[in-house]
Amino acid sequence: MIQVESFFNTSSRWKEEYNTLREIILENKQLKEDFKWMHPCYTYLGNNIVLIHGFKDYCALLFHKGVLLKDQQGLLIQQTKNVQSARQLRFKNVDEIISKKIIIENFIKDAIEVEKRGDKVELKPVSEYTVPEEFQKALNEDKNLSNAFYNLTPGRQKGYLLYFGQAKQSKTRQERIAKFYDKIILGKGIDD
Template identity: 55%
Template sequence: MTNNRKNRKVDGFLKKAKQWKEEFECLRNIILDCEELTEGIKWMHPCYMFEDKNIVLIHGFKEYCAILFHKGALLKDPHGVLIQQTENVQAARQIRFTNLQEVIELDSIIKEYVQEAIEIEKAGLEVELKKTEEYLIPEELQVKFDETPKLKVAFEALTPGRQRAYLLYFSKAKQTKTREARIEKYRQHILDGKGLND
């Protein structure tokens, strides 16, 4: 691995890391052993790209650190190590680690998966994402749409990602009362063309 492929911003990220520092450094070295990748920072984490396309990201949480493959759903996963972060994550998949030894033990598997991810990118393959129309509109939201047609128009004018975020958030509530409260809380947001987290 050549040091000139290391990005100073990633050096800074590692220097500041309070948790998972050794694991991050080891993952970085393993990933940089794979030719053709450029290192950078995206979403405040080390990200590795092939011809400016995101391949894999290193990130940490309280209980584990992980590498996240942006098109992980397309990886074959013969070793059964990939994890779908939540049921709503469509494309990305993680490999999680709770200590340095686990990273070291998976060295060759990580490289194998990174190489496959690069090949997927070279082939121009894309994850077929569920279309917004395939998500169910909660009954309570449909009632609001019927009562206020301009709310429906505003909702349909949102980007597909923003629409999905609202549909998932509203649907997650188990009780009608909670769904209605969530819809009411974000009614003005939708009318203003804003997303759930704007």
């Protein structure tokens, strides 16, 4: 796959770490290498298991259903408070990856078993997300906006609620609502 090879060949910051993680993952013959969200993603029967990605201070394995994995040592990290399912296993260098090879292999085996059993993550319903005051006011005042918003998929609704709510100032929240008004009316998500 050209995109995957390009990712590994052109990465500069974490090149050696990425390649080491790839080698460990591909030792498990049940996984298929794919390319999703601009990163190498490893799947089992079409279901996402683990993804390799990197940031400024660390590279990581992202286990898509990491919250369901056995993690007695508390190594898996919730990237942000809004991430419900995925968990990261972070690394700062190749030696750290090599020293945790068995741990990585065990997390991968556990993640595959989670898929085989069909385990599902209980996601928080949209009704439990905070609706920013400015957006609630807009929904109350504009029936078209309200109808369009509540006809969006739960994931799209959550995306808007999180994005609007992240703004610290009321003015910024109002600007974001105005900016995405047309997308909501058209039934599109924040990233569509």
